[in-house]
Amino acid sequence: MGGISPDTDVADAQPAIAGSATPADLNIQSRNRHFANAAMERRRWVGGDPYATAFFNALSITFPKGETFFMKVLKQYRDEVPEKLAREIRGFVQQEAVHSREHLFFNKHIEDSDFDTSRLEQTLTDVIDNIASMPLIMQLVATTCLEHLTAIMAAEFIANPKHFHDADEEQRKMWLWHASEEVEHKGVAYDTWLHATRDWSRARRWATKSVFMVRISMGFAKNRTKGIFDLLRQDGISGPRAWFGFLHYALVSPAPFRRTLLPWFQFFLPGFHPWNKDDRDLIQLAESEYEAAIMDQPDQDDTIATLGERKVKKRLNKVA
Template identity: 30%
Template sequence: MANARVEAKPKASFPVRRMDYDFEEMPQYWCDNEPSLTHYFTGLSTLFPEGESYFVRSVRALRTDIQDNRRLDRDIGAFIGQEAMHSKEHHAFHESAQRYGLDPESLERATGMVLKTIESLFPKKWNLLVTVGLEHYTAVLVETMMRSTYQLMRDDTIRNLWLWHSIEETEHKAVAFDMYQHLYGKGLGAYVPRVAIYTFSLAMITVMSTVYHVVLMKRDKQLLNGTTWRRFIKFAGQHYKEFIPQFLAYYRFDFHPNDVDVSEVVAQAKQITGLVADSTGTH
């Protein structure tokens, strides 16, 4: 009797890397020695631990519905693994920032309250769409991080944290989007809620990151420092000229996250950090 042929399980398209950064030597103003830039990125970072956990819950809630697509299922597993590591490492970064009187963990908790409220009010489809939209928002920001912004980061550990996170965001940027299309299709009925929830998500993260930036500046007694604010406004003006067209690209009917090829900047970021793929997640 011939042995039955066993089909090999497909591997995920990208790895889960186990990181453990040490932030004990982190300087107070690690981004271009500027309070405004440092607190802007710290404010963004405080969105990540609870935000990434929300993303994980949103895909897990619908994961059983895509079991017919084994490749996508494996990529969802790796997506979950990467996001869990991002939550862990950014939380560790926030713990180290406590010694400067910033209390970023309180902003983490505020983020958690907002997202858990949304999660309880929205159906599973809409929660997935918040994830899809914010994954695109993040993908836009991290491309610039890998292209140039990392050069402003004076501390190697902080620089490597942001570059590692950026690399992995580009690796999994299409997973939630592909999951949505697999479940709900590509027609007008899928498009309308996709762009509606994106508009909501973009407004939400813009308001939250702006408020957090101001809160951190106030806690650091830098709120009235006009010189550092002027430098931030110049920085933001330069970059948002690039961001806005990319944010708006999401409204195209035929949009897909992989429309933009970032392989060149990813390769550069991997070289800078010495990053290697050490394992693949199956969470």
């Protein structure tokens, strides 16, 4: 198993000499999948379930701006980290750039389904602007925390088929592809954090990341829940019905909040590293699910046909 072994005598993992604890045989690189033309066949595209649809729609709204922010932060460390980690950061940036591109297209589908996402977008902008005003090292620890949240959700989405049961096929494949790459690069931000804080005491590093994880998690849960209820209201669901349905979805079945609670808590344990759990099998599982969809796709820019898509590509090229 890759990763840093737990050490109960320390408050956090000690940076590896190589600068990265990602498995040596794991090659982080963008698969550059294209799902821009994937049809959203139903307004409630996740099996007709309004709660699941609102959950994933609210999550998708965060990705273009959020992942662009992550790229900008890690790129500022790329020239000062060891060679292996620098390569992984480049792979991370390439993957996140494509994720941002595809979720811009996905979010356009949400808007085309007559959902107003402007309030969700504004909330996200406010949060990112606040983090971006902090010192760079604080931006990095925020990125590290958010990447952990994303990675544990991605693993859950792949491992539990209930999440996309009867979902629109092309959208299901897009989400599984995204999730697989989140698992693949789950250690990059954390390794960058360990390198950047290599002169800190273990106690200081643990305390800083733990405080930020609590703050980030509370804000994430609050804002995503607020966004979900905004979208549910637009779908004709409000009041007790909305609360009961959402809590059942989040905590009972398929329970994305409840089922990610333990891996969330592990972030605080002594010796934690994302690759202490080697779940590369999930990458292979997800790839087997969407592989058929990518075999018939045109090469590279053939799918970037409309004026709107060209504008999206131009925007992403500025940050990649």
